[in-house]
Amino acid sequence: MTMNKYIELVDKKLDEYLKIEYxxxxxxxxxxxxTLPGKRLRPVMCMEACRVFGGNVEDALPTACAIEMLHAQSLIHDDLPCMDNDNFRRGNPSNHKVFGEAIAVLAGDALLSYAPQTIIEQSKNLSAETVLKVLHTFVSAAGAYQLIGGQVADIKSEGAVWENIDGKEMLEGKTKDETLYYIHTNKTAALFKLALKAGAIIAGATDEQIAEMETFGQKFGLAFQIYDDIMDVTSTFEELGKTLGKDAEEGKLTYVTLYGLDKAKAKAQELLDDTRKIISKYNSDIFNGILDKIESKIK
Amino acid sequence: MTMNKYIELVDKKLDEYLKIEYxxxxxxxxxxxxTLPGKRLRPVMCMEACRVFGGNVEDALPTACAIEMLHAQSLIHDDLPCMDNDNFRRGNPSNHKVFGEAIAVLAGDALLSYAPQTIIEQSKNLSAETVLKVLHTFVSAAGAYQLIGGQVADIKSEGAVWENIDGKEMLEGKTKDETLYYIHTNKTAALFKLALKAGAIIAGATDEQIAEMETFGQKFGLAFQIYDDIMDVTSTFEELGKTLGKDAEEGKLTYVTLYGLDKAKAKAQELLDDTRKIISKYNSDIFNGILDKIESKIK
Incomplete structure (x- = not known):
């Protein structure tokens, strides 16, 4: 299946799942x-992981859509005035600019429950054990031990006063390097790991294969976040659809602000090379295509 | 088991489940x-529903705690400045007054995932099918079709401009009576229905018994909300631990503002009488004790 075909499937289902009621x-x-236009990277990678392990792509579709809902939830709440205070998302006004803060908070909350509800209600071909394993992976990724923890460390590091301990700058027991790694792992890589692992679980992959998808998601997620940090410096609003140059302005801890643009590009390339090695055996045009695209942007 | 023993069990487990990490x-x-001191009504009712249908109370404990987490989540987000803007909760500063708005939003988000995570990880004695049924009941109650929908209708009706259609005041296709019923059913009764149904499901109750628990939760939930609205007018800050008299001030749609105090008391009594009839066959000191307490307050 092509990337566009996958995106089409996801967009159609998201439209179908999200009805307008009272x-x-x-x-x-x-x-x-x-439903704002997006690259649908996470759902596509979820379905492709299911496919490469011999699963039926359609079986992964509800979970793929649920992961996109979770991603959208994190964007809605990240954009709030009390968080990143961003007025634009994917080239359009952010959720709270259209619906107000109260509804934006509640829409995020509602998506956090509607995503697992969709997995439960729409995964009719899967056993209860499989659905439960997918749900466990899902809620673990969404919560304070991963996604939310990453967002919190990100907020806390912004303009923080770092303590000097034995010549090292520390915050809550972590150096800047460690804090950045924690943020990237949890804020960004968590959703890719979730997508890839869930796809593999749905296909009935072995524990070893699921673990390999986790490594893939971790390496790719770090590369993707560094790419995103690079784009914040080198891209345009038209290309990214969100406010740019905010990282440096707000004293955010990113790979670029910490190590500079050249080192960031080299690190992203190294991570992409590692990722290619991991996935080479799957001969996946989809996975390779995604890596190619990121790679072309950081050159 | 006594009410206090149940509360002790819940408080001990909540403390154990909620660890402090990075x-x-x-x-x-x-x-x-x-963990703010509370009556723990919902978890207690969950465990008691499990007991009356012959289940092991300990098996319902993780779900009971998850429901208390969901309840706390709704309080944290309801108290936010963009929502009800309340500085006090259970006699203490509200979450955002202590941790700031960003962390309060994220703590609510994290609880929405940690609650189902707790159900999955801690319900080791239950079959995958049972856990899945409990989770489905949980996320359905938490989302836009129930809890969040109720909160949205509540916010929207506050100081709303009602349209006059054929001599009736209408908002989004509903009269004031219908809107109030929707708010009470979804904002308040939903959590009681969830607690009672989940307890029954864990005990392996029949569909008919689960449906009866739903009716119990609906009637009791409506009575509880009217009692809560009455308290907003007649109680003291010391007794309730939150800001009072806000309903009338903010033009909130409540049973008291719509029908007056006397009719509210009569309606609450009628609902409690109905509830007693439903649960009389269970000879539950816990259920009866809860009804007694509410009844004594509305006299």
Missing amino acids: PESIFKSMKYTV | PESIFKSMKYTV
Whole structure:
């Protein structure tokens, strides 16, 4: 299946799953951000992981859509005035600019429950054990031990006062390098790991194969975040659809602000090379295509 | 088991489930609101429903705690400045007053994932099918079709401009009576229905018994919300631990503002009488004790 075919499948299902009912504003707000045009990287990678392990791509579709809902949820809440205070997302006004802060908070909350609800209700071909394993992977990734923890460390490091301990700058027991690694692992790589692992679980992959997908997601996720940090410096609003240059301005801890642009590019390339080695055996045009695209942007 | 024994069990487990890890602020914020002293009505009712249908109360404990986490989540987000803007909760500063708005938003988010995670990880004695049924009931109650929908209708009705259609005041296709019923059913009764149904499911109750628990939760939930609205007018800060008299001030749609105090008391009594009839066959000191307590307050 081509990338575009996958995206088409996801977009069609997201539209179908997200109905507008009473009270309308909450359902409209949920649907607004989820269905903004996007690359649908996470759902595509979820379905492709299912395919490479011999699973039926359609079986991974509800989970793929749920992961996109979770991704949208994190964007809605990240954009709030009390968080990153961003007025644009994917080239459009952010959720709270359209629906107000209260509804934006509640739309995020509602997506956090509707995503697992979708997995449960729509995964009719899977056994209860498989659905439960997918759900466990899902809620673990979404919570304070991964996604939220990463966001919190990100917020806390922004303009933080680092303590000097034995000549090292420390915050809550971690150096800047360690903090950055924690943020990238949890804020960014967590969703890719979730997508790839869930796809493998749905296909009935072995524990070893699932672990390999986790390594793939971790390496790719770190590369993707460094790429994203590079784009914040080198891209345009038209290309990215969100406010740029905010990282340096707000004293955010990123690979670029910490090590500079050249080292960031070299690190992203190294991680992409590692990723290619891991996935070479799967002969996946989809996985390779995604890596090619990121690689071309950081050259 | 006595009410106090149940509460002790729940409090002990909540303390155990909610550990403080890196990054500390998020875990502290989650734990802060969940462990504020409370009546633990929902978890107690969950465990008692499990007991009356012959289940092992300990098996319902993880789900009971997860429901208390969900309840705390809704309180944290309801108290936010963009929502009800309340500085006090259970006699203590609300979550965002202690941890700031960003962490309060994220703590609520994290609880929405940690609650189902707790159900999955701690329900080792239950079959995958049973856990999945409990999770489905849980996420359905937590989302836009129930809890969040109720909160949205509540916010939207506050100071809303009602349209006059054929001599009736209408908002989004509903009269004031219908809107109030929707809010009470979804914002309040949903959590009681969830608690009672989940307890029954864990005990292996029949569909008919589960449906009866739903009716119990619906009637009791409506009575409880009317009682809560009455308290907003007649109680003291010391007794309730939150800001009072806000309903009338903010033009909130409540049973008291819509029908007056006397009719509210009569309606609550009628609902409690109905509830007693439903549960009389279970000879539950716990259920009866809860009804007695509410009844004594609305006299």
